[in-house]
Amino acid sequence: MNKLPDWIKIKQCNKVYTQDVSGMGNGFLIDILNRYDSIYKGRENELFQQIYYSSVYKNMFKGFHIHPYKSVSYTHLTLPTIYSV
Numbered sequence: 001m002n003k004l005p006d007w008i009k010i011k012q013c014n015k016v017y018t019q020d021v022s023g024m025g026n027g028f029l030i031d032i033l034n035r036y037d038s039i040y041k042g043r044e045n046e047l048f049q050q051i052y053y054s055s056v057y058k059n060m061f062k063g064f065h066i067h068p069y070k071s072v073s074y075t076h077l078t079l080p081t082i083y084s085v
Helices: none
Strands: 014-019 025-034 050-056
Touching: none
Parallel strands: none
Antiparallel strands: 014 025, 025 050
């Protein structure tokens, strides 16, 4: 196996299952990079906060909520639905 370059860092991502107000599961999110991760050490003063992947189950939705202060950039991916008979 080839050795990775020193600048590539690998971390174990956390998967968090989400639910609606009634407690029914509606999807999950995966914390990809967080400013408090050990691999981000030394850069804590940058404006960066977090990169995460969020998924919602079919026929479910995730609720809106308010943050007192938030700066965001969104990327939306829609994966094709594969039907099996």
